[in-house]
Amino acid sequence: MIGRLLTSDFLKIKRKGLWFLTALGPIGVVALQMVNYGIRRDYLLEQSEDDWGYYLLNVHSFTPLAIVLGIAILTSFIASIENETNAWKQLIALPVSKLTVYLSKFTVLAILLFMSSTILMLFSMAYGVFLDLGDSIPYAEIAKFAYYPFFASLPILALQLWIASVCHNQGIPITVGIFGVIFAYSSFVLPDWMIWKWPSLMNQWDEPVINVMLGVGIGILLYIIGMIDFARRDVK
């Protein structure tokens, strides 16, 4: 059943610009470094012995913003497809369980984000090679900076999907999304327990993998809460 719902959901996002946004996010993040390194490459290369590491840190400085903003836009788009003509009532009146409907929406979003992360990895590697940052390409580090933020941002995804699918007024999830972006922007000063800080991979122990664990754990928890609330509600 989940397979059928997924193919149906992927058909529904046709012509909505979701694929475009999925690619635009990571390309934009790397493009900012193209500008940065294009203008002051020599200065930047002087800043550190480890040119690859320093370059990846630069790339990563914009990744959390792009992810949080991307999640807010994608979830709102996905929910608006059903909200626009209240197609929820048609969808839920089909022989499907509400839990599966919600799971399918979440899965579509997670797949889109994962693809974004993959594109980010490929692009940051390609531009790094183009910049000639050194022969030993740190593949593991590149993958880490691409996929860790993805896992660390799962709670934000779960929260945004929950709000977007139960609020008929899409102003509410958009507002929450904007606050999320502002939070992500000020990650430096946020306490560690704020989920919007996690994609920055910063914490007091300086151990990014903690954010990944927290992201997956709290992400699943928020997902389950959202799913149960969605299933419990009457469809208007």
Added chain:
Amino acid sequence: MEYIVQTENLSKNFGKEQAVSNINLKIRKGEIYGFLGPNGAGKTTTIRMLLGLMKPSSGTIKIFQKDLKKERINILAKVGSLVENPSYYPHLTAYENLEALRKILGVPKSRIDEVLEIVRLKDAADKKVKGFSLGMKQRLGIAASLLHNPELLILDEPTNGLDPSGIIEIRNLIKRLPEEHGMTIIISSHLLSEIDQMATQVGIVTKGKMIFQDSIEAMRRFAQPKVVIKVSDSEKGWRSLVANGIKAEHKDDLILFDECSDEKVAHIVQILVQEGISVYRVEEEKRSLEEIFLQMTTGEQTL
């Protein structure tokens, strides 16, 4: 006789307001059940509960003799529905809209062409639904509800927003389905004439309560039109009619009759003319649904 749909004391509260209270629907196989009531009477809420979109506050729903609460998915696999305004994905074509639903229902692709044919949307299959007229969207909604060849079809105000030819088309389609496909149909409307032309069985709700549930023939006895006659001297006219043994009402300077065959109207006019009273107008006054409601709610409680 086994019922396809049976509800027992079905109720739904929104906060303190009781939208539906103790509704006992009884619908047999092959019927076209007209669900009639003014706006806000609780028709849509009842239908939403039948589809499992809303949970009843109390009472039970049995569809195909199964409990909706326990076997929702099995039941819905054999139920097609169109609730209120049609739902669609405007950025997709008519074909893609149906394809999105077909994937979930798991019926063969050929069904899409078949249902598009039934609602005559085949020519518009590859156009985006965004540009459809309301009538076309409504027909697309009906096509969607027919995709999996349901045994029970629930249509909430299906002729809303359609032009006269569209209404006739949908009406003929709805009448055909029980005969050709053995479907049972529930159709809701706030228009008595609409239900009158399609339904075999009628349920009337007002303010969340079922006030009438019987065959359409029984319903028609209530909805007979009145004949209104305007004369120069209504007082005198009415007296002479009553003197001749004709049951008539005298109200607002008008004379009103309940049953009125052509012969009877002719007879009445003849009496009036012979009495030297000028007859200005003889009109038939269709009784509005509201009046019938009023009569039912204030009349005998045996209904």
